[in-house]
Amino acid sequence: MSYMLFRNNAYQRDAKGMVLALTGEGGIILDQTIFYPTSGGQPGDSGRLEWDGGAIEIATTVKGDGADIILVPAEPAPLPPVGTEVSQELDWERRHRHMRVHTALHLLSVVIPLPVTGGSIGADKGRLDFDMPEAPEDKDALTETLNKIIGRDLSITEEWITDEELDANPGLVKTMSVQPPRGSGRIRLVRIGTESETVDLQPCGGTHVARTSEIGRVRIGKVEKKGKQNRRVYLHLE
Template structure:
């Protein structure tokens, strides 16, 4: 069985227990985890794992796309065996900031899609800031300024952010469920849906806040023209 992705059910869970299913040097796989891997354009979690009375730092987290397992990369090779129980804790300030920026990215994507018919052609959510590319015809800073202003209005309305699962066939019938220009959701039976009430609905696998009010003020840092279909905006949250 692949790793159970606990963060997809509760983004606010900070600690957990699990059992070791694989060890390869400094890399360890568990039967379940709250650690979010570097995937979907969102940076990975960090934190600690306690194994056999010793504490190890989790420096990186990766997803094995072939198996669905989540690989925790530790600071040193653990003294452990298969089946051992571990306790884990994520770096919560890092996770929470990623959640705020990730939800901010969904708000911005929804407004760009609705008002400018723009799809996402690239992006990355890191701890300090985020960047997103859109396929708008020409580079125009005023478009992004307008979208950021509208995004902050959505933040002020404190809209609920709902997470649930739908059958893939049912989910893909929803208009605008996919806002990526060149990528469809994974070939799985059920899709995880992130809905910002009255504003947006997307298939998405990463952690989010519970309401837009938690995002804070969204600030446009700069814009860049990275070529055709790549009009880039850098932004952060305060």
């Protein structure tokens, strides 16, 4: 079981860890990690591990069985033995751009208040798929509204609710294609704004910036038709 340091502090760029196991495919499982695993449309983190006598580049991070998080090396190389203490270093610039895009996509679901059918996050852009029969008439107006919200410098915080509380508030779930993970007894909510002035509140396990101003200016790009009722809307960092 890998303890998720990124859940407590998305801004932590380095940390120690101990090798718990090595997978048959050459992956590395640590007792605790700052590396976010691919999930919810957000790519797995990359970076570097160092230990006494060795080092290895990490290309991506994925989920394993249960709560295991697997660090995937960029290329075949000698691995740190089980029990070795390693130093973790995140590719911070890439992660931070993921955080900016991810938070901006939450706001995109605010300015386009329609059910979300899918999504994806990259370092320069992201996209959401909406249950949207017709394309937006004025992308420039949507972009301006989105940037006005970003410019308000709203705080982004997290809180936790039970499965039962989520069942009692089904409107919190905007994404039709991916349901919040259940089974642990509690679900993480990400709030943009304050409790008295909330702009967005939805279940999410990803990493986010601390304030909307950190996103920077964004632009809504092309809108693609992906089925009778589905439109894919791209968002770019500027």
